[in-house]
Amino acid sequence: MPQHRFSEYTADEKGLAATTGAVGHGTGAGAGSLGKNNSNTNVDSDAASDPLSRIQIKPVNDEDDTSVMITFNQDVSWFIVTLTFVASISGFMFGYDTGYISSALVSIGTDLDGQELTYGNKEFITAATSLGALISAIFAGTCADIWGRKPCIMFSNLLFVIGAVLQVCAHSFWQMVAGRLIMGFGVGIGSLISPLFIGEIAPKMIRGRLVVINSLCLTGGQLVAYGCGAGLDKVHNGWRILVGLSLIPTVIQFVCFCFLPDTPRFYVMKGQLERAAQVLAKSYSNAPAELIQQKIIELNTLNRVIPGKNVGARVVNTIKELHSVPSNFRALILACALQGIQQFCGWNSLLYFSGTIFETVGFTNSTAVSIVVAGTNFVFTLVAFFAIDRIGRRAILLIGLPGMCVSLVVCAIAFHFMDVRFEGGGSAEIANGGFTAWGIVVILSIIMYAAFYALGIGTVPWQQSELFPQAVRGVGTSYSTATNWAGCLVIASTFLTMLQNITPTGTFAFFAALSFVSFLFIYFCYPELSGLELEEVQMILKDGFNIKASKRLAKKRKQQANQMESAHDGELNGYNKSKPSDELMEL
Ligand SMILES: O[C@H]1[C@H](O)[C@@H](O)[C@H](O)[C@@H](O)[C@H]1O
Missing domain, CATH: 1.20.1250.20 (MFS general substrate transporter like domains)
Known part of the structure; x- marks a missing residue:
């Protein structure tokens, strides 16, 4: 683990408050393109002409000895909300596909191989999806690091479609099992990548909530599946309709992702810093370009590239x-x-x-x-x-x-x-x-x-x-x-x-x-x-589970966020704009 020495600054323009890490020995790839604006130098110089002129950087001894990261203090943008909801469709698919099967099994009757399903058959059909999800989950994380979060989600969409089509057309038990298994591959990928994707794009103070949107879609998907199952219970071939309905959200997700980017953190991992900066700029539309660059530098410096001759x-x-x-x-x-x-x-x-x-x-x-x-x-x-x-x-x-x-x-x-x-x-x-x-x-x-x-x-x-x-x-x-x-x-x-x-x-x-x-x-x-910033969590886990320190730090971050917020509100009301928090004034 690299050791970090952190410093921080406040930016009171445009409702932004920021703290930045002047981070130590980074090994991240591709720092060059954006690397000219080193976090310590850029901001102190040219104070008068810089929109961030009141930014000051001084080392701060964080009492918890944990990092302080650049934070964008602005309301969550529509871009982030859109990305979150589109990614959460995977959660919905997870819920719907695991939820519809109990009703489908009741109404399948003799539609497969012309005979009633045995209890063992039913267990097999149900378990096939969980088994598929287990298998794909083992590989999904690595694939997401190699090819990206977004391509993996889009690949899961294809699996959902193949799995659903196989089931809708199934007249034999084994075709149904195959469809459920392939759908399970999709569920496993989606269940892993969607919360990961959201966690990486979310502002730290609401990261929990944005990830829960995925869980809401999941439990909502289960509820919808139960509701639709009850509604289609008596309909001839109702179970085929039930399965067929699952195609709608997955197609919507695929189409939306054709127009949406991957996460900035993934782009940083791949050394695509310009692309990462573009996505961050869209996510935090009020943030000045300089601050975006600072954040990219920070992420890049913390980005450890694991060595190895080849992918394996x-x-x-x-x-x-x-x-x-x-x-x-x-x-x-x-x-x-x-x-x-x-x-x-x-x-x-x-x-x-x-x-x-x-x-x-x-x-x-x-x-x-x-x-x-x-x-x-x-x-x-x-x-x-x-x-x-x-x-x-x-x-x-x-x-x-x-x-x-x-x-x-x-x-x-x-x-x-x-x-x-x-x-x-x-x-x-x-x-x-x-x-x-x-x-x-x-x-x-x-x-x-x-x-x-x-x-x-x-x-x-x-x-x-x-x-x-x-x-x-x-x-x-x-x-x-x-x-x-x-x-x-x-x-x-x-x-x-x-x-x-x-x-x-x-x-x-x-x-x-x-x-x-x-x-x-x-x-x-x-x-x-x-x-806590994603990067701060490791400092907490560095030498133990550090429950007390984590509680103190989480409390402190909340207080800082509240103070930033009230400073921002004051600005909007025409009062003394940006009275920084006590800690931020500790210069
Ligand atoms: O978080 C979810 C949720 O609680 C679902 O209701 C459950 O079926 C899943 O297994 C779980 O992972």
Whole structure:
């Protein structure tokens, strides 16, 4: 890791406040083209004629010994919003494609090979997408570093189209499985790259929220799939329409990306600094060109190019660096653990089998209740959207996990009193049959569980890309996304067996225990990263998980942002424009 000595300056023109890092030994490629404006020299000289004339640079000893990066203090631009929403279509595809299958399986009837699907067939069709996603997630990060984020998303669009067409035309079981598998390849790529893409273009103070837009599209996609599934339930060949509908968003995303760029950080990685500057300038339209150049220099200086004679050697070295550099390895532990926790707390089993569970506890309209559960997931992802940057990632995890634990314990107790037994083939036997008060407790506790899940662990793990430095971000997020899909496969394929063998009470108690252990893990190991620049996260993970330091720094960055904002408001109101924050005046 290069050591950085940072300094900072304030720019009070045009509503901009900035702090810049006069960074140490960078090895980034291509600094030359923009490199003339070295961050320390350019700004101090020609003070009178420069639009950034009041910028001053002096070393600052950040009390946390962490970096202070250039920050663009302006409202999020339409360009960034557009990029975010277009990338989030991948999230929608992820949600829709994993969501529609439960309704489709019910209405397929004898449409494949002229016979009813067996229980095993259904499991196979469902699992094919998760398997495909697992396989492609392993490679997607590396591909994104080699060819770019945008080309990979566009490639996933092609896979979605091929997969959907194969399914729509399927008359045999194996064609359906092939379609689901290929679609799964697309889902895996999209699930990794979309949050990574958004994380790289987002301004730091709202990065959490912009990445959550992808999660909102995901849970929204699941909800839409459930809704459409219920609507097309009785329609002849309705399941083909259900699959066919998935073509619309993917085509829209492909067309939009024909006109949109990749992320500035990717261009910097490839040494295309002019291109990176253009994208940054579009993203921060109020920022003077000088400041954009400063930021590019900063990113470029921090951009470590991993050595290697060819692509293969570089990939191997990247993997080595991911494991051997302590801050990278800590990032890897956190990213994989969060994704593992997300899956092993059992949510997807509940989502996929909620219909079966609700029928078991006596609800005749189980589809409607499933829609309520998926709806709760969506609504509380929206709550996470508002909380993730303000309250912070760590805080919402520490609220969500105990809430899940309590809900699951209540659910386990309710099942105990219902005395439900699940038999082979997904059917159930209830000793105290019929619809009982305990049935209502089960449903309410599952809805509560969904709310706490969506608020924290359903959403935060997808912030994974912020944990890794640029050089290992692709490979690191591949590991964690693959962990997610592997966990999804394991849990979804063992859930019914668990219900049969250790009873529903045992199953839910098991998930409750995992939620509790996960809470402890988050409490001791997961630092607060809201408001930090992507490049600052490594300083936090440098010599430990540094929870206290991370909380202090996140708080400080929020205060700085608020002060910048009020300085900017003052400017708009004609008051003393740019009273810099105390820290910024520390010159
Ligand atoms: O974050 C998402 C979301 O919580 C979905 O509801 C779930 O199905 C996915 O597995 C998960 O990754």
